[in-house]
Amino acid sequence: MSNEAVLHTNVEGAITHDEHHDEHHEHHHHETFITKYVFSQDHKMIAKQFLITGMVWAVLGGLMSVLFRLQLGYPDSHFPFLENILGKWWVQNGQITAQAYYALVTTHGTVLVFFVLTAGLSGTFANFLIPLQVGARDMASPFLNMLSYWFFFSASVVMLSSIFVETGPFSGGWTAYPPLSALKDASPGSGTGMDLWLIAMALFVVSSLLGGLNYIVTILNLRTKGMSMTRLPLTIWSLFFTAVLGVLSFPVLLSGFILLIFDRNFGTSFYLSDIYISGVGALPNEGGNAILFQHLFWFLGHPEVYIILLPAMGMVSEILSVNSRKPIFGYMAMVGSLFAIAILAFLVWAHHMFVTGLNPFLGSIFVLLTLLIAVPSAIKVFNWLTTLWRGNIRFTPAMMFAIGFVSLFISGGLTGIWLGNSALDIHLHDTMFIVAHFHIVMGVASMFGMFAGIYHWYPKMYGRYLNNTLGYIHFWITMVGAYLIFWPMHYEGLAGMPRRYYSYSAWESFKQFGGLNQFISTVAMIVFSVQILFLLNFFYSIWKGRKVTTQNPYGSNTLEWTAPIRPGHGNWPGEIPEVHRWAYDYAKDGREFIPQTTPVDPNEANH
Amino acid sequence: MSTFFTIAVIALVFLIIFQIAKASEYVAVLKGEEKSRKENNKVNGFFMVSFLIMGLIGIYWCNELFYGKTLLAHDPASVQGERVDSMMRLTLVITGFVFIITQVALFWFAYRYQETDKRKPYFFPHNNTMEVIWTVIPAIALTVLVVIGLRNWFSFTGEAPSNALQVEVTGHQFGWTFRYAGNDNKFGKKYYKLIDASNSLGLQWKDSADLNIKDDPDSHDDIVLDATMYVIKDKPVKLLINSRDVVHDVGLTEFRMKQDAVPGTPTTLWFTPKFTTREMQEKLNNPNFEYEISCDQMCGNGHYSMRGVIKVVSQFEFDAWMAGQSPAYYGAYPDKDPSKKPLPAVAAADSSAKKVAMVSSKAK
Numbered sequence: 007m008s009n010e011a012v013l014h015t016n017v018e019g020a021i022t023h024d025e026h027h028d029e030h031h032e033h034h035h036h037e038t039f040i041t042k043y044v045f046s047q048d049h050k051m052i053a054k055q056f057l058i059t060g061m062v063w064a065v066l067g068g069l070m071s072v073l074f075r076l077q078l079g080y081p082d083s084h085f086p087f088l089e090n091i092l093g094k095w096w097v098q099n100g101q102i103t104a105q106a107y108y109a110l111v112t113t114h115g116t117v118l119v120f121f122v123l124t125a126g127l128s129g130t131f132a133n134f135l136i137p138l139q140v141g142a143r144d145m146a147s148p149f150l151n152m153l154s155y156w157f158f159f160s161a162s163v164v165m166l167s168s169i170f171v172e173t174g175p176f177s178g179g180w181t182a183y184p185p186l187s188a189l190k191d192a193s194p195g196s197g198t199g200m201d202l203w204l205i206a207m208a209l210f211v212v213s214s215l216l217g218g219l220n221y222i223v224t225i226l227n228l229r230t231k232g233m234s235m236t237r238l239p240l241t242i243w244s245l246f247f248t249a250v251l252g253v254l255s256f257p258v259l260l261s262g263f264i265l266l267i268f269d270r271n272f273g274t275s276f277y278l279s280d281i282y283i284s285g286v287g288a289l290p291n292e293g294g295n296a297i298l299f300q301h302l303f304w305f306l307g308h309p310e311v312y313i314i315l316l317p318a319m320g321m322v323s324e325i326l327s328v329n330s331r332k333p334i335f336g337y338m339a340m341v342g343s344l345f346a347i348a349i350l351a352f353l354v355w356a357h358h359m360f361v362t363g364l365n366p367f368l369g370s371i372f373v374l375l376t377l378l379i380a381v382p383s384a385i386k387v388f389n390w391l392t393t394l395w396r397g398n399i400r401f402t403p404a405m406m407f408a409i410g411f412v413s414l415f416i417s418g419g420l421t422g423i424w425l426g427n428s429a430l431d432i433h434l435h436d437t438m439f440i441v442a443h444f445h446i447v448m449g450v451a452s453m454f455g456m457f458a459g460i461y462h463w464y465p466k467m468y469g470r471y472l473n474n475t476l477g478y479i480h481f482w483i484t485m486v487g488a489y490l491i492f493w494p495m496h497y498e499g500l501a502g503m504p505r506r507y508y509s510y511s512a513w514e515s516f517k518q519f520g521g522l523n524q525f526i527s528t529v530a531m532i533v534f535s536v537q538i539l540f541l542l543n544f545f546y547s548i549w550k551g552r553k554v555t556t557q558n559p560y561g562s563n564t565l566e567w568t569a570p571i572r573p574g575h576g577n578w579p580g581e582i583p584e585v586h587r588w589a590y591d592y593a594k595d596g597r598e599f600i601p602q603t604t605p606v607d608p609n610e611a612n613h
Numbered sequence: 614m615s616t617f618f619t620i621a622v623i624a625l626v627f628l629i630i631f632q633i634a635k636a637s638e639y640v641a642v643l644k645g646e647e648k649s650r651k652e653n654n655k656v657n658g659f660f661m662v663s664f665l666i667m668g669l670i671g672i673y674w675c676n677e678l679f680y681g682k683t684l685l686a687h688d689p690a691s692v693q694g695e696r697v698d699s700m701m702r703l704t705l706v707i708t709g710f711v712f713i714i715t716q717v718a719l720f721w722f723a724y725r726y727q728e729t730d731k732r733k734p735y736f737f738p739h740n741n742t743m744e745v746i747w748t749v750i751p752a753i754a755l756t757v758l759v760v761i762g763l764r765n766w767f768s769f770t771g772e773a774p775s776n777a778l779q780v781e782v783t784g785h786q787f788g789w790t791f792r793y794a795g796n797d798n799k800f801g802k803k804y805y806k807l808i809d810a811s812n813s814l815g816l817q818w819k820d821s822a823d824l825n826i827k828d829d830p831d832s833h834d835d836i837v838l839d840a841t842m843y844v845i846k847d848k849p850v851k852l853l854i855n856s857r858d859v860v861h862d863v864g865l866t867e868f869r870m871k872q873d874a875v876p877g878t879p880t881t882l883w884f885t886p887k888f889t890t891r892e893m894q895e896k897l898n899n900p901n902f903e904y905e906i907s908c909d910q911m912c913g914n915g916h917y918s919m920r921g922v923i924k925v926v927s928q929f930e931f932d933a934w935m936a937g938q939s940p941a942y943y944g945a946y947p948d949k950d951p952s953k954k955p956l957p958a959v960a961a962a963d964s965s966a967k968k969v970a971m972v973s974s975k976a977k
């Protein structure tokens with residue numbers, strides 16, 4: 007029924023032991039469909055649940071972006087068939103309505119940031135890789151782990167249902183600034199749609215806290231014999247810092263939401279003051295401060311972007327090293343820079359608020375701290391480059407996405423230096439330049455990290471390979487497409503074009519980019535359809551892919567490749583392997599690779 | 614119909630790609646996986662450099678196409694804007710340099726060090742000197758940028774010069790309202806609960822016991838306008854920014870300035886315009902040019918339409934324009950308007966004459 011038996015080897019697993027006394031075999035215990043595939047407590051199955059739910063959201067979120075790009079790219083065209091499919095609220099006269107546009111932009115942002123790139127990315131890979139790479143039978147608490155998924159699932163259901171309410175889903179932007187998000191009279195989406203949005207996000211926060219605590223405890227306490235912290239693969243380090251960031255910052259977001267709920271429903275004035283709504287009149291609230299919410303939001307919001315990025319960085323480090331057949335360069339510097347990023351991530355949030363009337367002196371401190379974060383980022387980039395240098399590179403699809411990740415991270419990180427300098431940010435804030443910056447550095451780059459991870463660990467997840475040719479097509483079109491979409495967008499920002507505009511046609515200053523917008527929208531549609539190709543590859547290969555025949559197909563050092571091709575509950579049939587070295591002994595002493603389980607030879611060189 | 618057709622074509626293309634991919638996998642198995650992996654490796658290594666070269670050309674081309682459409686292509690319209698632009702150019706040079714170096718290294722290494730049987734990868738786990746160098750150099754470059762940036766930041770956000778023209782800007786869903794202080798140069802008090810159809814800012818025009826509000830005579834000569842505001846060339850302007858409902862943002866792209874409008878928490882911004890609207894129209898060869906105020910903070914479904922206009926004019930034109938404005942107070946209380954005071958004799962009798970007078974004499 008479950009893997010409690012095998013968990014007896016671990017002290018931390020004791021929490022859930024009492025429930026199941028009957029099962030004491032490691033394998034072949036009878037599992038029903040429900041316990042194996044639905045309410046599973048196996049970290050590998052939970053990982054797949056996160057992954058597939060994340061994929062569903064990625065498709066929905068992607069489709070939403072295609073729809074609103076349709077409006078931006080083809081403002082004068084009519085698509086009557088959309089009206090038939092979506093109905094009058096969304097499409098009128100064959101054109102996306104303004105309310106639909108804002109609903110789509112908001113939902114797209116929310117689900118991609120939280121549901122796809124947080125739950126789908128770190129939910130998947132933290133669950134899958136942590137026990138396998140630290141050498142544990144499962145998570146510290148498989149039961150909480152299962153709950154974490156089901157909270158995410160219910161968050162998904164609530165969020166999805168918000169799309170169907172009569173006044174539409176929440177449409178005030180993923181950052182949900184009040185008073186707009188607090189007052190249904192200010193925007194129809196701030197009514198029932200916002201109630202559901204808040205409930206979904208609260209459930210999501212619970213999910214991510216349950217998950218995060220589990221990841222931290224597992225990494226700290228369930229490492230196998232010999233696996234000291236400094237022998238951990240960088241994937242684990244990055245997932246560790248990700249979890250720490252989440253555990254410390256999501257509660258702050260939740261507190262911000264709770265105050266918002268009070269303002270919305272119980273007549274408090276945390277964020278509200280001096281408001282007169284046309285058609286309604288003056289509101290009684292006085293003395294609140296709308297900016298307070300922005301502080302609470304960005305106190306999560308900035309760490310959140312690193313929550314999204316760090317797992318990708320960790321996987322990319324691992325994949326670059328394995329496929330260059332050479333150790334990651336500067337392991338300790340990589341861990342150190344992750345640590346520095348994790349600390350600094352908490353100290354830069356107000357760089358999103360330079361033009362809110364922030365005290366200029368305070369602003370200057372945030373400029374300093376923000377640009378400081380570029381230093382560890384630079385270290386990482388140079389270390390990745392040196393890892394490739396004089397390697398013997400195998401271009402697996404995973405490796406290609408990892409290289410693409412580095413390229414995108416450079417491109418988007420450098421524009422961060424523009425934005426972090428407040429005097430420039432005054433000009434660039436809330437223009438398309440921001441949209442270009444964060445899509446490249448966070449959106450696409452982390453997506454690439456996720457793809458790299460999927461291609462790399464798919465054989466471990468399903469015991470089969472993805473089709474490589476499709477992988478290459480997927481990579482190249484996505485890579486070229488991503489740059490074609492987001493590179494020219496910087497120019498729109500440099501023309502001052504504001505973001506979140508339904509139409510630019512009435513503006514003398516911003517209407518000169520019609521042709522470019524059309525181009526961007528067209529490329530976006532092509533790139534989207536290539537992602538569908540990837541999904542076909544993914545699901546087809548689960549059942550029909552080429553079978554994995556060797557235990558360690560990449561010649562990799564980490565522990566997951568010492569487990570059986572299709573590991574059962576508990577991951578290793580016998581003893582958990584013991585670790586004798588770090589994860590990056592590639593090309594050492596003339597040997598192609600030396601797995602972590604190989605004891606150190608007394609004659610071996612010291613590095 | 615055409616939709617259906619498009620979908621059918623896309624599905625077909627997918628199917629073909631899928632089949633080709635499957636077939637190539639079988640071929641790979643037949644050929645030997647090792648061999649086909651090496652072939653793939655060569656192809657992708659070649660694509661890596663090609664991507665680099667095409668990419669760099671593409672960047673150049675993109676710049677040719679769009680640079681002229683950005684604001685960098687013409688002089689910034691404010692004194693502050695000049696500093697923003699020069700700082701932006703320096704930042705571009707520094708980040709551009711790093712961009713080229715790192716991207717070239719990335720794709721070149723990928724190509725150069727693709728797998729061959731001849732090479733043994735180099736065991737190179739760390740090197741302290743190198744790591745120190747690439748920690749220190751970025752740190753220095755960033756320090757330079759921060760110093761320049763903060764100098765500008767403090768000058769932009771510092772006190773406006775005392776001779777600055779003051780204008781109050783209030784955002785609402787979805788438009789802008791402007792207020793000038795009038796003859797006394799003092800903005801009268803306002804309170805949001807006084808807002809109504811004739812008093813869009815809630816100026817304190819009369820006593821109101823239930824709100825505990827006193828009449829503020831300073832407000833009687835305040836001038837309130839919608840949509841368009843006037844400022845003077847070469848004279849600093851200080852905006853006092855408010856919002857009536859949700860958070861908006863006064864976006865002044867041509868002047869390189871921006872500041873949120875927050876309900877209940879006033880903010881400010883100042884700048885010095887350099888060219889009149891007319892000069893700018895000539896410079897850009899565009900008779901339709903206007904300095905537009907864009908709302909740069911999501912404020913609801915009409916966010917994209919929240920447009921305002923700033924007319925930059927000479928002092929002379931400004932004075933003439935100002936002379937034609939009458940305080941908002943008289944709009945609400947026409948009988949208090951001295952210029953329209955009916956002559957005692959005709960007093961109650963002829964209200965139509967009053968109207969004529971109102972239109973014809975917009976004196977100060």
Ligand code: HEM
Pocket residue numbers: 181311312314315357358376377379380383418419420421422423425426427431434435436440443444447448449
């Ligand atoms: C070199 C490091 C970076 C610096 C200095 C930097 C700086 C900034 C600044 C100042 C802003 C605010 C711009 C504005 O709204 O006016 C911003 C926006 C943003 N950045 Fe970065 N950034 C960096 C890297 C990253 C990374 C690594 C990520 C994600 C993984 C990221 C994600 C975002 C997002 C999502 C936003 C926009 C949020 C929104 O307004 O919707 N940035 N960045």
Ligand SMILES: [Cu+2]
Pocket residue numbers: 307308311354355357358
């Ligand atoms: Cu940030």
Ligand SMILES: [Cu+2]
Pocket residue numbers: 861862908909910911912913915916917919
């Ligand atoms: Cu707005």
